[in-house]
Amino acid sequence: MKENLSDLVTFLNVVKEGSFTRAAALAGISQSAVSQTVSNLEQRLQLKLLNRTTRSLTLTEAGEKLASLVGPAIEDINIGLEQLGQLRDTPSGTVRISADEYAIQQVLWPKLAPVIKQFPEINLDLITDYGLVDIAKGGFDAGVRRGGLIAKDMIAMQISCEHKMSVVVSPDCAKQYSPPEAPHDLVSLPCINLKLPTHGDHFPWVFTVDDHEYKIRVKGQVVVNGVNQVVQAALDGYGYGYGYGYAYVPEALVSKYIDSGQLISMLPSYCITYPGYYLYYTSRLQSSAAFKVILDALKYSK
Structure with a gap:
């Protein structure tokens, strides 16, 4: 039988207090309502x-x-609801x-x-x-993608500034070939390709030419499936007279190597x-206090 929990709680309050009057006061309603x-x-x-009776209140069997x-x-x-409240109020969980x-x-x-x-x-x-x-x-609380790649029905919050890409090559590798003067020159040069699990082909290199996007597909001896491996392949061979080719990666990953002379920006x-x-x-509706802490930590301010 589907019973109203509120009515059952009222009954239990009467039993606990041993009085309709005290149960009414506990619930903040009238004695007649109880x-x-x-x-x-x-x-x-x-x-x-x-x-x-007018003098007593006892339970039947x-x-x-x-x-x-x-x-x-x-x-x-009640204990379960209190625990849910703690999940909302106390930063804990995954x-x-x-x-x-x-x-x-x-x-x-x-x-x-630091969080x-x-x-x-x-x-x-x-x-x-x-x-x-x-x-x-997928059971995720959130995802992170570049602006413009997010479905419209999602709540989105910016968490980073724009990020510029950079073509880099080791000095030793650069000496072996004529330097590229425009993006299409890279097609004939050895390049380090990135092949992601979610893409069937090598990741295209995207440039801006005359205010328009210009994509090229490059070739080379080395193909890896992570951007950090691309950087490492570009660095390997530095100081030994050879290199594995040109790389196209976020500038933030290679700025220190450009400053040190280990890589050249092209x-x-x-x-x-x-x-x-x-x-x-x-x-x-945030799922937990922990998620709110994460949101606060990731907020981007210009």
Whole structure:
């Protein structure tokens, strides 16, 4: 039988207080409302639950049985709701975020490493994925992608500035070939290709030519499936008189190597600048206090 939990709680309050008047005061309603609620419950159950006189209030056998069965269950429900409240109010539990390798390394980790140190009860799962993940189906609290790649039904919050791409090559490798003067020159030069799990072909290199996007497909001896491996392949051979080719990577990953002379920047005026990263999630109703802490830490201010 589907009973109204509110009515059962009212009945239990009468039993606990031993009085309709005190149960009414506890609930903040009238004594007559409490009495009517219990009477309605008895009518639906077709059982007398209380023996009521002007001087006493006692449980019938059915009333004792109901109180013993329902009372612990209601208490478990209250405890469960309190625990949910703690989940909302206390930063704890696991937050799962899907993002690409670069976003995790350059955006998420620098901002979130201090957070998990400050809140040891927060567990952080950062999962590398280059696809447009269905975060609800995948069990993620949020995803991170560049602006313009997020579905319109998602809540999105900017978490980084724009990021410029850079063509780089080791000095030793650069000496072996004529330097490129425009993006199409790279087609005839040895390049380090990136092949992502979510893409069937090598990742295209995108440039800006006369205010328009210009994509090229390059060739080379080396193909890897991570942007950090691209950087490492470009660096390897430095100082030994050889190199594995030109690389096209986010400038933030190679700026220190350009400054140190380990890599040379090429075609900077043609390299595209991508929009900043956004955190996206499915609802404005935040799932936990831990998620709110993560949101606050990732907010981007110019």
